[in-house]
Amino acid sequence: MPVTCTNYKLKCGGCPLLNQPYPDQLKRKQQLEQRLLGRFAPVSPVLGQAEPWHYRNKAIATFATGPRGRLTCGIYAAGTHRVLPYTDCLLQDTVINQTIAAVLEAARACRWPAFEEDRGTGLLRHVLVRRGKTSGQVLVVLVTAQENLPGSRNFVKALREKAPWVTSVVQNCNPRRTSAVLGSDVRTLYGPGKITDTLCGLQFAISPRSFYQVNPEQTEVLYAKAIEFAALTGKETVIDAYCGIGTIGLCAAGRAKQVIGVERNPDAVRNACANAAANKINNARFICADATDWMRAAAQPNSGLPHPDVVFLDPPREGSTPACMDAVVAMKPKRVVYVSCNPETLARDLTHLTRRGWKALKIQPVDMFPHTEHVETVVLLSKGGIDSNKVRVEFSLEDMDMSGFQKGATYEQIKEYVLEKHGLKVSSLYISQVKRKCGLDVGQNYNLSKKEDAKVPQCPPEKEAAIMEALKHFQMIS
Template sequence: MDYAYQLEAKQNIVAQALERIGGFTGVTVAPILAASNFLGYRNKATYPLARASARSAAETGQVQAGYYQKGSHQIVNLNQCPVQDVRLNPLLAEVKQDIQKRGWGIYDEKLHRGKLRHLGLRIGRRTGEMLLTLVVKDSNLVGIEEQAQEWLNRYPNLVGVSVNINPDRTNAILGSETHTIAGRAYLQEEFAGLTFQIRPDTFFQVHTEQAEALLQVILEELKLQGSEILVDAYCGIGTLTLPLAQRVRQAIAVDVQPAAVEQAKLNARLNHLENVTFQTGAVETVLPVLSVQPDIILVDPPRKGCDRSVLETLLQIHPEQIVYVSCNPATLARDLKILCADSTYSLTQVQPADFFPQTSHVECAAFLVRSPGFVSKPGAKESESEDAEIG
């Protein structure tokens, strides 16, 4: 599809979701932020592994890595991917051959047998540093130390090889354990003028340049004066928290994943940011017990959007501004409708950004301002009947 039409379609997706699901009319949907690089942009890709059907009983079949054909678990074998950073393509093509030579077993999801499940590749767009991760069913992979060192020697920009262990019968890609086999446990990246350490199993936006562009819009819209208290309620490794912390009096970072919080703390120290505090726990649990009243709360939930309890917590705390970053216009519109009910908040602007060219997905940042004269009712929640009606 022509890229200009992709952008037009995504702009319409956002506008229609706000109108049909959220019930908003007259809201400014800013022109979508187009990607300067709509091919070769992804800084991360994870490929399921399989074996091709053998032509005879004596053959085991070639190792394949690629993506699933739509509506199936049939792998389309790839040696390059048009949307991943082109510097990763040689690894995709060649690592499969190394796996073949090693004779490592490939996981069969139907039988729950075999070892290798996925191949993960990650790159720092600015630094060029790469990570290679093998997702395995168990840790017993004969010769992995020797092979990992061979990969480091072959690829100068490869800084670490890891194994992630996922023993479960599940569609989830990663398990809870990741072990560094050779090199470093992280790559280093430059983002918004700061230095970040990114591990194989931590979340970081896949389109670095577009994430920076959206951050710039957030900064322009908030018009920070340096006196604000800001809460990032889904902070991850601090991707948005730390650049914003440079422009406020105090930043508070919250995430339910302890590993992400530890990585965010490390990144704060790496950049000598001392006005950030960190809390581990669910948003709806941590926010009500904060010792300060935030002026701004930033939320960046997963595709399913915010749990109802999170929205109710936001309404009880009633910060002056809320920034809602979303990768799903439908759940964004649903949640904005709840936050703006009873004129509690006004939706002032929605900024779409094309984080995912060549796909139907679109990122957004929505900006809400507390309505003048609104008086909260501490501890007040909607009745069960109202809850059921919205649900």
């Protein structure tokens, strides 16, 4: 297919590999996986998608003031805050493309202004659209800078006239100056406020803030491989860490004795419980807790929790934590199935586990995000048959960055945590200032200038408090 996307030429950054033939993209991802992970186990060929177009079931567009003061919406140009006007995206579901266009027309009819970040004025920030691939249900989430939304009924009416397939409309209020799209306040304007979708034969409810894989076709490929690696016989206790709305755990529940899912997002946990009930799955339960904290507590000899036979680890892009993986090691499951969306942090985490006597047996990449740099990976690990104190691991320091384990957490992990937990963006400089106050090594890359007259901005109190809380979360301070 020739490249016909206008925004690709304008460097939107959403699909940087769009100009490469799809087989070449798979070859490129195979080489990446081999370079980063090949030393742990043989890397199977990447499982590509038969039709790698219009696969995304979720999209986010940002509102802005366009030419002649007219409301527009689109996506940011790569590395900027310049909004490129929305066009039909080749990666997004075609119905989602049509829905975003209808949202813009309805918002213009209501004469709603875009939120101006630099001035702190205006109303509309973003629109998030989700579509159930099997159900056809469409959820529109209108993100506003204030609770008051005058003319909301007129908006819903106008939107439904232009896009009658929309089944739910939700307002999400996010008044904070943050790069996070969604706030915590949600108000349903039309419909049930959520959608359903079928995955691996099970029905899942998806709310505005729930994590759900964006490529349902390849998700089934990914989950089938993960469950195959788990080798369940119906007798196993399974822990699903970072479980989200329970997708992997519930898909595996029919082949296990019991499933325990752990997730810190309360909305996702509520969805997971509802999903279990909707699918009449009685052998799965879900716990709202930070995965690291819960796994550490569960690994204690007197925890009273059942011994896991299989552990699924499906962490976010920054990977798991040393404490969480050490807890898994202490639990002594028969198998660990690690599902990763970032081969770099996966390589780091596999090194951590292999140094503790675990061995990667199988590595299967899955192309969940065609035309992008990203690739998903499933790894099967089991306990090695040798003394963990005598394990020898060979790896290239050029390929690995072990700073995350030398210091408890990397600067990027701290930034991600502070942004997600507090909605604040913090710099490496601010983190180093707080670490220095706590007597922690800041690393050679973050030392202050030796010039006496150097002007260095100081970390604001609210950001210092957030960074301190992050350091405690990563067990870097008590």
